[in-house]
Amino acid sequence: MTPPAPRDRLRVAIQKSGRLGDPARELLASCGLTWRESRDKLFLYGESLPVDLLLVRDDDIPGLIADGVCDLGIVGRNVLVEHSLGREEEGRPSGLTEWRQLGWGTCRLDVAIDEGQEWTGPEQLAGLRIATSYPHTLTRWLRDHDVRAEPVVLNGSVEIAPRLGQADVVCDLVSTGGTLRANQLRPVTTILHSEAVIAGPDSTLDDGRQEIADLLMRRLDGAVQLKESRLLMLRAARETLTDLLPLLPAGHEPTVLQVDDRTEVSVQVLVHGSVSWAKLEQLKQAGAHNLMVLPVEGMLA
Numbered sequence: 001m002t003p004p005a006p007r008d009r010l011r012v013a014i015q016k017s018g019r020l021g022d023p024a025r026e027l028l029a030s031c032g033l034t035w036r037e038s039r040d041k042l043f044l045y046g047e048s049l050p051v052d053l054l055l056v057r058d059d060d061i062p063g064l065i066a067d068g069v070c071d072l073g074i075v076g077r078n079v080l081v082e083h084s085l086g087r088e089e090e091g092r093p094s095g096l097t098e099w100r101q102l103g104w105g106t107c108r109l110d111v112a113i114d115e116g117q118e119w120t121g122p123e124q125l126a127g128l129r130i131a132t133s134y135p136h137t138l139t140r141w142l143r144d145h146d147v148r149a150e151p152v153v154l155n156g157s158v159e160i161a162p163r164l165g166q167a168d169v170v171c172d173l174v175s176t177g178g179t180l181r182a183n184q185l186r187p188v189t190t191i192l193h194s195e196a197v198i199a200g201p202d203s204t205l206d207d208g209r210q211e212i213a214d215l216l217m218r219r220l221d222g223a224v225q226l227k228e229s230r231l232l233m234l235r236a237a238r239e240t241l242t243d244l245l246p247l248l249p250a251g252h253e254p255t256v257l258q259v260d261d262r263t264e265v266s267v268q269v270l271v272h273g274s275v276s277w278a279k280l281e282q283l284k285q286a287g288a289h290n291l292m293v294l295p296v297e298g299m300l301a
């Protein structure tokens, strides 16, 4: 294969449609990226930054990065791990790694058995046919658990394989378990915890693309932090502060402002993650009132 031509623009692969496509695009847009669409809508030319998007099937993303066609990708860990193990099986290093974990698109790769059956442990799978779209990940897990079983590779409708007599049990992606239940299957063990990740090479990029990638990662970290930030505001009598302050959710140092008559204070604190009703009730019980939780639109320290 001829080496890829030098490039001074970053190319990011995301899923064209499906579960990860829209959130991936929204995440990149929240980093201030804008694009111009090609006529076929498969290539988005970056306008605000030299970051172009390639819209593809999620299964193609690791290969596109490994081959140098794209620099980064947003893909499920399940797809990345399967690809990397496949390459290693062929004796080639995958050369890919997770640059960031994104915390959404979460699911599990689970082994599921007939719902009427008891589960005694991995050794129960010995000699069975296991339908899966993730043969490399499954094979590694079987090897780690010293179990000899036979993966049956299917590219879709894995969950109906036992009913069709193609397999005895399945190893499939699960988020709520609804699809498995509808097929009289019960998840019994997890072989991989997955979420959407930024996949990229395990070495630095060439041609100045690393600099663009660094800038993108900085913006992305900021955008993620912003999305997870809330401003919690409350009023309270000054004498309740010693009880209240230790109860505040983890976050930045709170700002305490005096209100008119010196007996009241207003407290503001930037917190990470959402603030539960239980937490608000706890604060109220300790003397707080006028509690308010606000989203944060922008932040510059």
Ligand code: ATP
Pocket: 015, 016, 017, 018, 019, 020, 056, 057, 058, 059, 075, 076, 077, 078, 079, 105, 106, 107, 173, 174, 175, 176, 194, 195, 196
């Ligand atoms: P494509 O046409 O791009 O190949 P697909 O059908 O393989 O699409 P989706 O069903 O959109 O892909 O799933 C994409 C990713 O979403 C999965 O690889 C996985 O990381 C994640 N995901 C989250 N929850 C689930 C779930 N319940 N079932 C399947 N995938 C899930």
Ligand code: ZN
Pocket: 057, 058, 059
């Ligand atoms: Zn796919």
